[in-house]
Amino acid sequence: MNLIDYSLKFNNYPIVKAREKLKGIHHLQELNFDNYVENQKDKIVNYHLENNQFYNKLINNKKWEWNSLPVLEKKDLQIPLEERLSKNYSLKNVFKNKTSGSTGNPFSFAKDKFSHALTWSIITNRFNWHSLYGKKQARFYGLPKDTLSKNKELLKDLFSNRYRFNVFDVSDVALQNWVIKFKSNKFVFLNGYTSVIVVFAKYLISKNIVLKNICPTLKACVVTSEMLFDGDKKLLQKAFGITIVNEYGASELDLIAFEDSNNNWILNTETLFVEVLDDNNKVLKEGEVGNLVITSLYNKANPFIRYKIGDKGAIKKINSTQYILEKLQGRSEDLVKLPSGKVAPGLTFYYITKSIMEDSGEIKEIKIIQTQLDTFKIEYVSKKELENSQKENIEKALLDYLESNLKIVFLRLPALERSKSGKLKQFTSLIKNN
Known part of the structure; x- marks a missing residue:
């Protein structure tokens, strides 16, 4: 068990139980993927109908059918968090956070501790596809300004074996200091916002520097939060000299898709159910671009059932248990x-x-x-x-x-x-x- 696992366990997140559950899910999926998904969809809807007053009020017909369930948007969830929690959950016994996301719609959310531990299990599983989990990380994420939140994030960095770069300043002086940092540290991978990492890559190219040459321990770069366009991916490969891995997720849900070694953007079908709907909330055919609508299959604290995330995309089935995410649209920033x-x-x-x-x-x-x-x-x-x-x-x-x-x-x-x-x-x- 590494430091991250010890930290989760210390804070009463059942990470060991979650990892065993994920193994069981993989086994169930191999036996009969469709039955697993339908069974878990039924379980999570019935749980919230019985235990969540907020969600119960949304469903007029208790003899529900999946396609008749409402499609939720952030505006539907912008009420105090206490009013959306299920029975037996309070602000003291859940993982809670708040997000405005790249779309600018602020709201708070919660996950029960087992569901949050499952999220970490998925993260572990995916990063281990590239042998990265727990390795020395160059982290390109923001940092809160208030002292308490900032110290919490820095403590997480310490436990997670990562060094956080200041993404609020990408001037040439700051980027030169980043280069110096890479020369003196044995980073294994970069992880962070696409736009920031692209700016760093352009700077390296302008200085005729390949990052792998000055930091030989580097293996990969994982980009997230914003669109990675094909041109930018080639630019990152040129500047870094390493594998570029595309991640797509939402903090209120889970890790949604992660690129494997074959450059397939594999959907998380273990803890999420992803649909593609048109503007009238009708299911589109495989490969057609529409609104991504996602259900969290295990979050009992806070219902995210048929939740319209705000992005558009298409999905395609590649084998009996795996889908890939195609043509994702959105999340680029100036x-x-x-x-x-x-x-x-x-x-x-x-x-x-x-x-x-x-x-x-x-x-x-x-x-x-x-x-x-x-x-x-x-x-x-x-x-x-x-x-x-x-x-x-x-x-x-x-x-x-x-x-x-x-x-x-x-x-x-x-x-x-x-x-x-x-x-x-x-x-x-x-x-x-x-």
Whole structure:
């Protein structure tokens, strides 16, 4: 058992039991995949109908059929978390977190501890496809600003054998320091936001550096949270000289898809059920692009049943138990350029909105537009106008993450403009040559 497992066990997450369960799931899938899926779908729906008042109210006909169940969106879940918890669960005995995601729809969520341990079991299984789990990691994720949350993340880094790079500054000076760090550490893989890692790769190419040459222990790079386009994947391979692995997940759900050694983006069919639906919530044929709608098959604390994640894609069956994710659309971000010359990824605003949002569900959506080098417009949908104190908190968070002397303009709207695909991009820059 490694340090990560000890940490989970210490915090009462039944990781050993979860790993044994995952082995059993694999065995069941091999015997009869379709029966396993249908049985688990029935179990999780019936559990929440019996034990979750929030979900029970959504189902008019208790003699339900799967295709008649409502398709949930984030807006349906933007009520206080306590009102969505099942019987026998409280905020004290679940894993809880909050997210605005790349789409800008903030809300809180919970998983029962066994379900969260299953998530870690899936992560272990997938990263071990490439012999990476528990190995020295160069981590390109954000870090909260408040002391308690920051220290928690740094403690996780310590237990998880990883070093976290500051993704809020991707200026040339910062990137040169990253190169120095790789020269002096035996990292085995990189893991983090696609946009940040792409910026690093472009810098390396401009300096005629191949990362593997200065850090020979490197084996792979795992990118997540944003779209990895084919051109960017080739760029990463050129700059790093290692295997590039594509990951797709959602913190409120699980790891959704992970690339195997054959470059197949394998869906997580062990703990999730993934559907592709049209805009009228009708199931599409295999290979057709539509809305990705996902069910968490084991989360008893908080129902995520037929949950529309906000992305579009297609799936294809490749054998009796495996599906691959094809044609994923969404999750690309712009870069933020600032008066000082500092450059930061658009996902910076994920941490800003997460740091100031409340569990009341008052702020429904947030979109940030950079209109000038020093000016940002914050558009939001809310039941009422933000109070001055709330605006001051948002301004403080934005200035803390970026830099001082920026102008912030607030605009409350009944709805925010979306892309043709229905996606709400959280950050957009109107600066030319961004």
